[in-house]
Amino acid sequence: MTDLESPPEPEQTPTLQAEGDLPTEAPPEEESEEEFVTEYPEEPEDRQVEEPKDADEPTDGQAPTTGSEDSPAEGFVRTTPALPRVIALANQKGGVGKTTTTVNLGAALADLGYRVLLIDLDPQGNATTGLGINHHDLDVTIYNVLLQDVNLDECVEPTEVKGLFIAPASLDLAGSEIELVTAFSRESKLKRALDEVIDDYDYVLIDCPPSLGLLTVNALVAATEVMVPIQCEYYALEGLGQLTRNVDLIRRNLNASLEILNIVLVMYDGRTKLGEQVSDEVRGHYGSRVCRVVIPRNVRLSEAPGFGQPITTFDPSSRGAVAYKELAREVSGVS
Numbered sequence: 001m002t003d004l005e006s007p008p009e010p011e012q013t014p015t016l017q018a019e020g021d022l023p024t025e026a027p028p029e030e031e032s033e034e035e036f037v038t039e040y041p042e043e044p045e046d047r048q049v050e051e052p053k054d055a056d057e058p059t060d061g062q063a064p065t066t067g068s069e070d071s072p073a074e075g076f077v078r079t080t081p082a083l084p085r086v087i088a089l090a091n092q093k094g095g096v097g098k099t100t101t102t103v104n105l106g107a108a109l110a111d112l113g114y115r116v117l118l119i120d121l122d123p124q125g126n127a128t129t130g131l132g133i134n135h136h137d138l139d140v141t142i143y144n145v146l147l148q149d150v151n152l153d154e155c156v157e158p159t160e161v162k163g164l165f166i167a168p169a170s171l172d173l174a175g176s177e178i179e180l181v182t183a184f185s186r187e188s189k190l191k192r193a194l195d196e197v198i199d200d201y202d203y204v205l206i207d208c209p210p211s212l213g214l215l216t217v218n219a220l221v222a223a224t225e226v227m228v229p230i231q232c233e234y235y236a237l238e239g240l241g242q243l244t245r246n247v248d249l250i251r252r253n254l255n256a257s258l259e260i261l262n263i264v265l266v267m268y269d270g271r272t273k274l275g276e277q278v279s280d281e282v283r284g285h286y287g288s289r290v291c292r293v294v295i296p297r298n299v300r301l302s303e304a305p306g307f308g309q310p311i312t313t314f315d316p317s318s319r320g321a322v323a324y325k326e327l328a329r330e331v332s333g334v335s
Contacts, residue, residue, distance in 0.1 A: 132308025
C-alpha cells in the first residue's frame with residue numbers, strides 16, 4: 001500500500017509530499033523558489049528598492065518638496081491641482097476662524113509671491129473690513145456681481161499687501177439669498193463671473209457665510225477644493241459631517257471636481273486636554289486631509305482686524321503670523 005500511495009502523492013498534491021517527504025522533495029521546491037527570487041531581483045532590485053527610498057526620503061525631512069510626506073494626508077495635499085486654485089473656506093458653524101484664515105492665509109500666500117484674490121461672500125463683510133476697506137465707500141461689491149451681472153474685475157479692490165486683492169462684500173448680501181431663489185442658474189452665478197478673471201490670479205480664496213444656503217452653494221460650485229477650519233472645541237465637530245454630505249451632493253450634481261482637501265485646526269490651546277482630544281479625534285477620522293500646521297490661540301490674531309491689517313503685516317513675528325506662513329507653505333507646497 002505504501003508503494004501504491006507514493007506515486008499518486010507527487011501527482012495530486014505537492015503539499016502531501018512536503019509533509020511526508022520533507023528531506024527528499026521539499027529542498028528542490030525551495031531551490032526553485034530561491035532561484036526564481038534570486039534571478040528576479042538581480043536587475044530590478046535597484047529600481048524597486050530605490051523607488052520606496054525616494055518616497056521615504058521626503059517623509060523624514062523634506063516635507064514641503066514632494067507630495068507624499070509623512071502621511072497620505074500631506075501627500076494628498078501636495079499632489080493638488082495646478083494653478084490657478086479656487087479654495088472655498090466653508091463651515092456652517094460661526095466663529096470657527098473662517099474669515100481669519102481666509103485673510104491671513106491669503107496674505108501669507110501673497111508674501112510667497114502669488115497673486116491672490118479674496119472673495120467675501122459673508123454678508124457681515126468681516127474679510128472686507130479686516131483688510132482696511134470700508135464697504136460704505138464702494139459703488140460695486142460682490143452683490144452687484146451676483147445679482148446684476150457686473151463683471152467681477154469691476155468690484156476687485158487692491159489691498160495694502162502686494163499681490164493681495166479682494167472682491168468686497170456689503171450688507172446687501174443679507175437679502176441676496178432670497179433674490180437668488182428666482183435667478184436663472186442661481187447655483188453657478190459666481191462660477192461664471194469667476195471664469196472671466198481666473199487667469200489673472202494664482203489663488204482665489206472664498207470666505208463663505210456660516211450657513212449652507214445659496215451663497216455657500218455658489219462658492220462650492222465655483223471652487224476646485226474646500227478648506228474647512230475647525231475650532232479645537234467639542235461643538236465645532238458637530239456640523240462637519242453635514243458639511244461633508246453637502247460637499248458630496250455638490251460633487252455629484254454640480255461640481256464633479258470638488259473635494260475637501262484641507263482641514264485646518266484653529267484656536268488650538270496645547271495647555272488644555274480638550275484641544276489635544278479634538279485634534280486626535282479629527283486626525284483619526286480625517287487623517288489624510290488634516291493639515292500638519294495647527295493655528296494656535298493668539299491675542300494678536302484677534303487684534304489685527306481692528307487695525308485693518310492681516311497678521312502678517314500687523315505683527316509678523318507673532319505666533320499666529322508664523323503659523324499662517326507655515327500653513328501657506330504647506331498648502332502651496334513651497335519648500
